[in-house]
Amino acid sequence: MARTTFGRGALAALSAAALLALGACSTTAPEGSDAGSGDAGSGDDLITIGFSQVGAESGWRAANTKSIQDTLTAENGFDLKFSDAQQKQENQIQAIRSYIAQGVDVIAFSPVVESGWDAVLEEAKTAGIPVILTDRAVDSQDETLYESFIGSDFVLEGEMAGQWVAENFDGQGIKVVELQGTTGSAPAIDRKEGFASAIAGTDIEVIDSQTGNFTRAEGKTVMEGFLQAHDDIDLVFAHNDDMGLGAIEAIEAAGLTPGEDIKIVTIDAVKDGMQALADGKINYIVECNPLLGPDLADIAKKVIAGESVEKRIVVKDEAFDQEAAVAALPTREY
Amino acid sequence: MSARVGTVVKHHLFWPLAALVALLVACTIKRPAFLRVSVLDDHLFGAPIDILRNSAPLLLVALGMTLVIATRGIDLSVGAVVAIAGAVALTFIASSPDPDSLGTVVGAIFVALGLCLVLGVWNGFLVSVLGIQPIIATLILMTAGRGIAMLITGGMITTVNSPPFKTLGSGFWLGLPVAALVAYGVFVVVAVVVRRTALGMLLEAVGINPAASRLSGVRARTLVWTVYAASGLFAGLAGLIFASNTMAADANNAGLFIELDAILAVVIGGTALSGGKFNLSGTLAGVLVITTLSLTVTVLGVSPLVTPLFKALVVIAVTLLQSPALRARLRRRRPGSPAPRVEQPAENPAQEVHA
Known part of the structure; x- marks a missing residue:
């Protein structure tokens, strides 16, 4: 009796673990993974870029994700590995660690919160993988931990x-x-x-x-x-x-x-x-402006080519009142 | 006299209701008009109405949770089921040619509830037939469920504009919020079914001793299976109300941590996690405490930085006051309390009343 219970428990634990892994995988986007076909290094001319998104908490984020997925495609020379951190810092740190382990060419991410990134960014630096921040900044004192920060002010x-x-x-x-x-x-x-x-x-x-x-x-x-x-x-x-x-x-x-x-x-x-x-x-x-994909692609290419990039790239923002919205609405991309 | 006060204080609803009253009093001190309910655009409006409406999803989830916990189980997957229900319903409505029609909305509701029932049946199957520990069995869907919801919405927040669906979360009927009518209606029906038939007693029997109840002819497996299915269905309904409230299906955040709030509501209500005797009125009180607490934070202007701490302090206070061990100790320390000789009978409530 006791043995069967143990067996069932072990089986359950195993299946739970398997599903945990599945759950983590299911959030990665299929885009770009076809070109990479397993090898994480830049086998061809493709730049492998690991991107850890904050989550899907708002319409803005959805537009941001779409811009990145639509820009960093195989046609544009990228193999994008995308993960969604579901607004949790620990998920994001985990994703970055896995990108380091896979040996991607560039890591890009939008930090969920400002603080607590030094350790994992240090690991990326030690592994020689350049890091680009998008949308949100980190409060780290050591500016050498990342190449550039693209985002609005x-x-x-x-x-x-x-x-x-x-x-x-x-x-x-x-x-x-x-x-x-x-x-x-x-x-x-x-x-x-x-x-x-x-x-x-x-x-x-x-x-x-x-x-x-x-x-x-x-x-x-x-x-x-x-x-x-x-x-x-x-x-x-x-x-x-x-x-x-x-x-x-x-x-x-x-x-x-x-x-x-x-x-x-x-x-x-x-x-x-x-x-x-x-x-x-x-x-x-x-x-x-959520359309950070083109800027990110540009900076990633420059970083890989060894060119120097600016530490801070400010994306231009506009403002709308009610009349301007009526005029702008038909042509808005997002 | 003091014995009567003692009985009241010992009642399982005393501390949760005391906490609820304390929160409402705190709000009323800050805002004297807090409890006022007025009529506005043919419906009732005011903080108590907000509390009723906002408590609807949690009440449904906690209702299912109470039944599951009564059988010595636990259902961690309800939060994920909430997300799935919203994702399915809104995706269905968004992809239909006519989102405004009542037929589409009814179809969406049935599809979503049907799927959630299936998910509940799946949990029940794992627990009752395969005999997997409930916490592990439901953990599977808890983790996988948000992935399923993300898959359905394509990782985006799906928003729709459909007046009939909006009625479920934000509409009013006979001056009362539809969401509250649905949730409290389901609650009353379940309470009547459970307490007016032998079902409640059978559930408690299974929770107290599954083997003994099975040997005495209770169909333990079917009962356990049924409560998980019901929990899934109620969570699905909660998910629909949640999605309708904002007309958006947010796979990541809909129903996030609602399983913990539901378990908390059950525990505050005096149902032990070890199964057996359960009380639905206690769960209702627990749900109202938790919902009111969120509103209290805003009304009192508690800083967002310390909000979790403030909530935790209230919860700790309620659970500590309910703890029999702590209460026994306090009674013993109190000056003028009976001699230590009475200590042993104090465990027996019947004798306590006569003391």
Whole structure:
């Protein structure tokens, strides 16, 4: 009796382990893996690039992933190994370690959080694999740990949002609530800082600030809480479109009109957000360009060719008000 | 008199309800109008309504979890099932030619619930027929399930615009949120079925001693199989409500850690993880505590940096107060308490009342 139980337990543990491995594999994209056909080194002229994405938490991220997968193709000279970290740093570190073990030519990743990367980046450096950061930065003191950081200037994005609010509402004593991104992430920290610095010296007041974790569901529940906690909210500043879209739902459920009774300012400019802006439910969106694929391809080629690259490549961001959204919407790629 | 107070305090619902009241009082002190419910656009509106609506998915998941735990099992896969249900339903609606039609939405709901029932049956098969440890058996789907959901959505967040589907999560019927009506309706039906028939007793028998109950003619295997299937189905329904709430299927984040919240709700409600006696009213209280806690964090303006710590402190307080060992120790330390002689009978509730 005891023996069969043990046998069953072992069998179960084995099948669980097998499925764990399957689960990890199923998130890697099929693109590019056909050309690589097993050997991790650059067998032909293809540059093998291991990319660890944050997750699929928002529409922005989806556009970013698509840009990278569409650019780093075999036709363009790349063998892309893509993995999704599901917003967990440990998954990302694991993915980077596996890329090091496979001996890829370049490692690129968008760090989930800012801190705690030194050890694994040191390993990559020791293995002689150049690292490129995309979208989000790390707070490491040692700049030699990575070749380049491609991405938007989050502080500037926060400032642009804050400036628009200051220009339009200074002197009216408006009260702002803020929906922050994932606690500890670079965009959340920087956008908060940029917004605060842009409205400093005005009579605009941020009366509450909570994390909505960059997701629509949490943006909605947190906004519901804000509406219960405060009577006098004039404006919502959301660190991304998805939380802003969640806030719209909560505001509508409270019988108020988003865009009029409560103004909404967000960052990202993904399709759903732009649509809401064109519909008048959002008042202003600062773009955060997700199309980093071409820049990444360019830098990766230069790094492999031994050319020097700039440590910081800032992607140009625009901003849209409601009229601009109506004009821009038909031609938007994402 | 003190004996009566003692009985009330000893009731399994006392501490969870005390915690719930404490949270509501804290919110009301901060916001005097917190508990006010008003009528707005022909439906009720206010914090209590928000709590009811937002508790719907967790209530469904915790309901299934209570039944599973009663049979000495556990179902870790519910979070993944929540994600799969949303992914299936929204992908179905998004790919249909007419997303606005009621037929499409009903079809999507049936397909999603059907698949979740199959997943629940799969868990039940692993546990009841193959005899795999429940924690391992359901861990398989917990890990693989999000992969399945990602596969269905193609790694993207699927969003749709379909008014009939939106009704499930955000709509109102007779002034009350549809999501809450569905979840609480299912809860009442299950409670009646379990408590008005012998089913509840049989489940407890299986949980207390599977071998003895089987020998006395209880069909333990079928019962265990059924509770896992029910857990899968309820998690699927929770997933539909969750997806409908935001009209987006997020394979990574939908229902993330809901299995832990559900287990917590069951434990706060006084059902032991070792199986046997279970209580659904306790689970309901636990669910309301957890949902209210999230709203309390926002209303009190707790900094996002310490939110997890704040939640943990509340949970620790409730579970500690419920711990029989700690309560016995506190009673013993209290000045003027009966002589140590009474210590042994104190374990027996019947004698305690008479003391």
